[in-house]
Amino acid sequence: MTDDVQGLTVAVLGGTGDQGEGLASRFARAGLPVLIGSRSIDRAEKAAAELNAALGTEPAVRGLVNADAASQANLVIVAVPWEGHAATLQSLSTELAGKIVVDCVNPLGFDARGAFALPVPEGSAAEQAAALLPDSRVVAAFHHVSAVLLADPAITSFDLDVLVLGDDREATDTVQALAGLIPGMRGLYAGRLRNARQVEALTANLISINRRYKAHAGLRITDV
Amino acid sequence: MTDDVQGLTVAVLGGTGDQGEGLASRFARAGLPVLIGSRSIDRAEKAAAELNAALGTEPAVRGLVNADAASQANLVIVAVPWEGHAATLQSLSTELAGKIVVDCVNPLGFDARGAFALPVPEGSAAEQAAALLPDSRVVAAFHHVSAVLLADPAITSFDLDVLVLGDDREATDTVQALAGLIPGMRGLYAGRLRNARQVEALTANLISINRRYKAHAGLRITDV
Numbered sequence: 145m146t147d148d149v150q151g152l153t154v155a156v157l158g159g160t161g162d163q164g165e166g167l168a169s170r171f172a173r174a175g176l177p178v179l180i181g182s183r184s185i186d187r188a189e190k191a192a193a194e195l196n197a198a199l200g201t202e203p204a205v206r207g208l209v210n211a212d213a214a215s216q217a218n219l220v221i222v223a224v225p226w227e228g229h230a231a232t233l234q235s236l237s238t239e240l241a242g243k244i245v246v247d248c249v250n251p252l253g254f255d256a257r258g259a260f261a262l263p264v265p266e267g268s269a270a271e272q273a274a275a276l277l278p279d280s281r282v283v284a285a286f287h288h289v290s291a292v293l294l295a296d297p298a299i300t301s302f303d304l305d306v307l308v309l310g311d312d313r314e315a316t317d318t319v320q321a322l323a324g325l326i327p328g329m330r331g332l333y334a335g336r337l338r339n340a341r342q343v344e345a346l347t348a349n350l351i352s353i354n355r356r357y358k359a360h361a362g363l364r365i366t367d368v
Numbered sequence: 369m370t371d372d373v374q375g376l377t378v379a380v381l382g383g384t385g386d387q388g389e390g391l392a393s394r395f396a397r398a399g400l401p402v403l404i405g406s407r408s409i410d411r412a413e414k415a416a417a418e419l420n421a422a423l424g425t426e427p428a429v430r431g432l433v434n435a436d437a438a439s440q441a442n443l444v445i446v447a448v449p450w451e452g453h454a455a456t457l458q459s460l461s462t463e464l465a466g467k468i469v470v471d472c473v474n475p476l477g478f479d480a481r482g483a484f485a486l487p488v489p490e491g492s493a494a495e496q497a498a499a500l501l502p503d504s505r506v507v508a509a510f511h512h513v514s515a516v517l518l519a520d521p522a523i524t525s526f527d528l529d530v531l532v533l534g535d536d537r538e539a540t541d542t543v544q545a546l547a548g549l550i551p552g553m554r555g556l557y558a559g560r561l562r563n564a565r566q567v568e569a570l571t572a573n574l575i576s577i578n579r580r581y582k583a584h585a586g587l588r589i590t591d592v
Contacts, residue, residue: 260562303590307573335576338484342569349531349567350589352559359591365577366527366586 148321155179155217157210157224157232160191163248164223166294167286169195172204174325179206181213188213198297214239219246219318221286222273226251226262229269233276241279244315246322247340248286250347258352261345268341270309283310283319284340285331287347290360301328304362308333309340332365372545379403379441381434381448381456384415387472388447390518391510393419396428398549403430405437412437422521438463443470443542445510446497450475450486453493457500465503468539470546471564472510474571482576485569492565494533507534507543508564509555511571514584525552528586532557533564556589 154171158164159180172178172195180195182188188207195205214220214236220243224232229249233240249269251262266272270284285308293299306323308331310316320331334343346363353361378395382388383404396402396419404419406412412431419429438444438460444467448456453473457464473493475486490496494508509532517523530547532555534540544555558567570587577585 257560257562261566309573332577333580335573336481338481339569339572339576342485342566343573345563345566346570348563349533349559352563353556353589353592356557357592361592362590364588364590365574366588367583368577368581368585 148318149176149325152219152318152322153177153179153217154219154221154322155181155213156221157181157213157236159213159223160184160187161223161225162291162295163289164221165191165195166291167221167223167248167289168205169198170294170326171322172199176325177204179208179213179217181208181210183210185209211236211239214243217243219244219322221246221248223248226269230272230276233273237277237279240277243280244318245273245277245280245282246286246319247273247282247284248289250287250344252345252348258355259348261341261348264341267338268344270337270340270344274337281310281312281315282337283308283312283315284337284343285309285319285323287344288350288363290362293360302326302362303364304329305365306331307343307363309335309337309343311336332368372542373400373549376443376546377401377403377441378443378445378546379405379437380445381405381437381460383437383447384408384411385447385449386515386519387513388445389415389419390515391445391447391472391513392429393422394518394550395546396423400549401428403432403437403441405432405434407434409433435460435463438467441467443468443546445470445472447472450493454496454500457497461501461503464501467504468542469497469501469504469506470510470543471497471506471508472513474511474568476569476572482579483572485565485572488565491562492568494561494564494568498561505534505536505539506561507532507536507539508561508567509533509543509547511568512574512587514586517584526550526586527588528553529589530555531567531587533559533561533567535560556592
């Protein structure tokens, strides 16, 4: 574990959803203390108990309501559904102040022709987070990680680069190191928050690729 | 050469620009007849003569004004600057009718903080092309190919997947096969035109990656 992430306690808001729970389990496996946040303490505790049973070691994951998870963590991953994104963050601005907030939310719609990017007034989910959390250090990352692969205990390595975006160099460095804790993943700096929209929206293209090729597509950046 | 692209004559509008000339040279090397289109016949003929000299075989590239290049080709690549995109296509709608039109234009702005995606009323350059060319078969592709690498004769293979987007399956199949003519490149279907915006805009992220890592970054899609 690199110095950047040693000693971090990671909270995952929306940690009972597929993406959130998958990321929580992988960070717990990497040896970090993890807090699963949910609107419901019952769901949070149930998800934490399941993850601890699956991990099979001493309890590394705790379930809390979102506000407590946010308060007790140093770094907070936002994996809530897009529909609840703005309201959840607005309600937690105090708890999230001064912390690294990693937004991995993809504002997508779905219809008969597949997935498509939804318009976001602030430009992107990450920029919405930055607007609602002026005292937090907002980073965008982990958009393209397949929830199916995260949830599959047989998958022990991921063929994937995690694009990390943000305007705070120390914060993006930390999140790159965090991504690097998951075997196979590499965290790469990929621009400022103003360029987060297309990274979020590209998830719609990966869904199209998955459909066409029956795959769980990921991205690798070449020549880096 | 696959059946899909055998016998194609490819025109490159804006073929005297870096991206256009680079693509033209690679398709000529792959054995296709290539027409370089420009607003200026002098610049088109000069670029064609340079490419033919560099290729060192019998003349495979001809220089023409954009309208003649569009008329004489089966497949037309649009590599004009974003500033001239709408006007150029509008003026060529007759010549481009019935043809596969491959848009590789990235609507980007640049300032002291780097590159960023410009807003496009139609959503993307490709959707603008489709709106202006209702009788053409518009495909989006080749956004992320480094013009520097294309222009470098020492580069004989590209570590890159070309994301191909469109609503016409036969046309996207053809463009995938076209991408596959360039050594190392693989053409992958990556969604409908409505999801082209983020693929175009992602070029801004690749530019950020290039700056940070001193690279010529490309994309590979994993698990496909």
